[in-house]
Amino acid sequence: MDPSKSISAFQINVFKMPPDLNRSLLSPPQNWGISGRLNPSYKCGPPVLVSPSQYPDPSGLLSDSAAMASWQVVCNITKPKGVGPRYCVSFSAYYNESIIPCPTCACGFPANTNRMFSTKSPALLLPSQVLLVPFENRTTLSTAWADLHHFPVPNPLPCGDNCGTTGGWSARITIFNWDEIPFxxxxxxxxxxxxxxxxxxxxxxxxxxxxGVNNTIFMQGLPGLNYLVAETDGANPQKDPRVPGKQQSVISFTKKLTTGVNISGGDGFPTKVFFNGEECSLPKVLPKSNSHIFGSSLLTYVILALAVFLAMQK
Structure with missing residues (x-):
């Protein structure tokens, strides 16, 4: 995505030790490996002797010098046999009340399959708030949603997706400008x-x-993009309403330093918001989960997407 960040260079000093003191006999390091975050499984081949690399002469002359010897090591992303996906995706749309959840057993079968749940039954459609609930606590809410909308409920109920979890959550901030003056x-x-x-x-x-302030995040637009446009006319000014200027971004958090945070209880929402130095008015009510059976441990299971709206008015 960014060519300037697609190359990494490092230097290793390799020394000879007795009795291997033959300066003309060079042996490169063996057993190469790469430890990745998004793709942790790599398989590297042995070093293969290739044409000596060329590099600028250290004396500053225009000519290039050749290395004594060069080797090439090829590493490829691998996927162990029998290993399925580690993550899954759910779908939602503004024109449909239901959330399409991750498929049943999307990331494999559970270690101890409960006879009360099926690995073949289709996943139940969900109301949006149930995405904040661990799978083992969804049964009542999801079946009630199905009964309300007359959706079929399989018997036995489907198993969960069994996918891995992230180490935190994400939030979305959207800034609206309802004024006629840009910021x-x-x-x-x-x-x-x-x-x-x-x-x-x-x-x-x-x-x-x-x-020095551990509870405040400061944000501004990127260079050249720090301009929040004013309210403008819609595509058809005679019929369409006015359109506010807006900018938005996603903020990611980790749970390493916030193990006691209860996102579903409202801890993920701001207590104060300032725009251009002026304190904004916040709602007195927070969107909290309707379920009473999950608490601070919820952070281990979910990614929470929330929206913070800052309405800039006259």
Whole structure:
């Protein structure tokens, strides 16, 4: 995606030890491997002797010098046999109330299959709030949703997706400008009393935690993009409503430093929000889960997508 970040270079000093002191006999390091994060399984072949590499002469002359010897090691991403996916995807759309969940056993069969659940029954459609609930606590809510909308309920009920979990959660911030004046070089600060220590990155803005303040994330637009346009006419001004200017980004958090955060209880929402130095008004009610059976351990199971709306009005 970024050619400037597609190459990594390092240097290894390899020494000879007695009795191997023959300077003309060179043996490259063996047993190469790569440890990846997104693709952790790699298989590397042995070093293969290739034509000596050329590099600029250290004296500064225009001519190139050749290395004494060069080897090539080829490593490929591998997937162990019998290993299925580690993650799955659910679908949602504004024109449908139901969430299409991950398929049954999407990431393999459970270690101890419960006879009450089937590995072949199709996954039940879900209301949006149930995505915040661990699979083992979804039965009542999902079957009630099916009864409300007259969806078929298989018997036995389907097993879960058994997919891996992430080490945190993500949030989405959307900034709306309902005014007729654009904001140039805008900035915003968000206080998250319990979740801020887990802040990792913001992807479409510049963002960081404030020095000496462990509960506040400071964000502004990227260079050249720090301009929040004013409200404009719709495509058809006679019929369509006015359209606000907006910018949005995703913020990722890790649970390593926030193991006690209860996202479903509202800990993932800001306690204060400032835009261009002015404190914003926040809702007095937070969107919380309707279930009473899950608490702080929920963070282990889910990715939460939330929206923080900052309405800029006259």
């Amino acid at each position: 140039v070089d805008w900035f915003t600060a968000i206080e998250l009393d319990k979740a801020a220590p887990g802040f990792e990155a913001v992807y479409s803005f510049n963002g960081s935690t404030l020095n």
